[in-house]
Amino acid sequence: MATGSSDGPRCSSGPKPKQHTNRLIHEKSPYLLQHANNPVDWYPWGEEAFAKAKKEDKPIFLSVGYSTCHWCHVMERESFENEEIGKIMNENFVCIKVDREERPDVDKVYMTFVQATSGGGGWPMSVWLTPDLKPFVGGTYFPPEDGFHRLGFKTVLKNLAGQWKRNRKDLTERSDKILTALQKGVEVSANKEAVPPPCARVMERCFEQLAHSYEDEYGGFCESPKFPSPVNFNFLFRFWALNKSEEKGAQALQMALHTLKMMALGGIHDHIGQGFHRYSTDRRWHVPHFEKMLYDQGQLAVSYIEAYQISGDTFFADVARDILLYVSRDLSDQDPHGELEDKNVLIVHYSLEFTSTKFGLEVKKVKDILSTCRKRLYEIRKQRPRPHLDSKMLASWNGLMISGFARVGAVLGEKGYIQRALRAAGFLREHMFDSSSGRLLRSCYRGDERVVEQTATPIHGFLDDYAFIIRGLIDLYEASFDEQWLEWAVKLQQIQDTLFWDAKGFAYFSDDAQDPSVLIRLKENQDGAEPSGNAVAASNLVRLANFANRPDWSDRSRQLVAAFTKLLDSMPIALPEMVTALMVQHYPLKQVGFNITFA
Secondary structure: OOOEEEOOOOOOOOOOOOOOOOHHHHOOOHHHHHOOOOOOOEEEOOHHHHHHHHHHOOOEEEEEEOOOOHHHHHHHHHHHOOHHHHHHHHHHOEEEEEEOOOOHHHHHHHHHHHHHHHOOOOOOEEEEEOOOOOEEEEEOOOOOOOOOOOOOHHHHHHHHHHHHHHOHHHHHHHHHHHHHHHHHHOOOOOOOOOOOOOHHHHHHHHHHHHHHHOOOOOOOOOOOOEOOOHHHHHHHHHHHHHOOOOHHHHHHHHHHHHHHHHHHHOOOEOOOOOOEOOEEOOOOOOOEEOEEEHHHHHHHHHHHHHHHHHHOOHHHHHHHHHHHHHHHHHOOOOOOOOOOOOOOOOOOOOOHHHHHHHHOOOHHHHHHHHHHHHHHHHHHHOOOOOOEEEOOEEHHHHHHHHHHHHHHHHHHOOHHHHHHHHHHHHHHHHHOEEOOOOEEEOEEEEOHHHOEEOOOOOOEOOHHHHHHHHHHHHHHHHHHOOHHHHHHHHHHHHHHHHHHEOOOOOOEOOOOOOOOOOOOOOOOOOOOOOOOHHHHHHHHHHHHHHHHOOHHHHHHHHHHHHOOHHHHHHOHHHOHHHHHHHHHHHOOOOOOOOOOOOO
């Protein structure tokens, strides 16, 4: 399944002129290919660029982004397509472009630097490195020219080129000190005797922190912009299950269900084309950031089907179906769109019951009328220009989507959804798995005539790829009872342990240490748009320990969580998925045998 789609900025009325061609023309990533005709002499991340920097004794300019990123497109249009700026870049720097979705390891290292040195972060990420890849200055988006409060990109380039010639020693010494501090600051570890923090204390604190940040009127856990954050729903549903008879349990359930309902009624939910946008720009979930990502759809499908299981309200089941319709139809192809300017973003103001009373109609009649209207609007939307679709396929995001299809299919007893999950798992095994080594591949690409392609040197999978696919395979096994998927999950877990486990400090590194160009091995210590790979792995280990009779994996899960004790004790809201894993450890799983009859 494709990674996502976005309206993106309207850069021009026609195709870009192709006066230049750089090395990115040989890449597969849609994001890198978008820059293949810039006047900038871009290199992909790799030894050719590193060798050039050392040979010519030039600093490296590293630009990291992704194809559905609005400000990435803006900076390209303003600066990277500018002949004058391109000349300055080529003369003074070796310029490297990275798709953060292809190389999350590279992205995380330098984003950690940018956040530590500037107090913020985001994409496009702009970092200047020494020839041996050590960062010395970093930022995000730069306008091309100087503004009232901010230096323009042209000025920054000239200043840094001059500093490199005059004050190189100071720059490199500063870089070494910052890098050393970063390595100490990001360390996550525990000793052999460490045990996970008390579950009751951690989950109570996580609930209190979420309740404190909760916005009563429209739901959500901040004012604006508002993100869906499915990991919060995962935790709140399980907190409710353990506290059903108490007021705090009822409060947890209300926060989750109200937020999910307000999201589904708002503009962040595409009422015509289905699916959910990345986030809302306002507190009412009304005006979205027009970008749909596969990882959101997979996680939210699970959140809405769990809401249906708990509440019995078919509204939530309908939203889960809506998400899967969007993914099946559009992220396997393309999705239509319209411009926001001078247009409406549809939201739902009133319930079907209120509307039927208002107009003196039966509820079913109102539902049918709205369905007909949506279909007509969808047909009109199909006539508009299609948005950009990043057709690259990522292992981790497809793992999340397998969970979505499998879980919804199992709950609703709809075999078609389970079949969709089975096909996705089969695709991963055929195209994103090296059977000779047993290793996952990070990505694959849709080439001409829809042929699946790989890069010249395939990118091996990272921790998230293993953890999310293992979870998806376990969910698929529980939905289909096809043992081949459980067997594959067990084999992948063994490979994950070999590649990523820290035997000294416990927990998993994000990368496998086989790429010397990645300066720091990090352990993801918070949930973001995607859950932490370590948190998902902690739950996977408990589930697989039961299925495969591997008590050592239960022990490993506890060691993993123990490594994050400091953060779980102080700020569990940063890792609600890890809190959920701690709850899974503390309240043992029950294996139940049952049959599902499909209609």
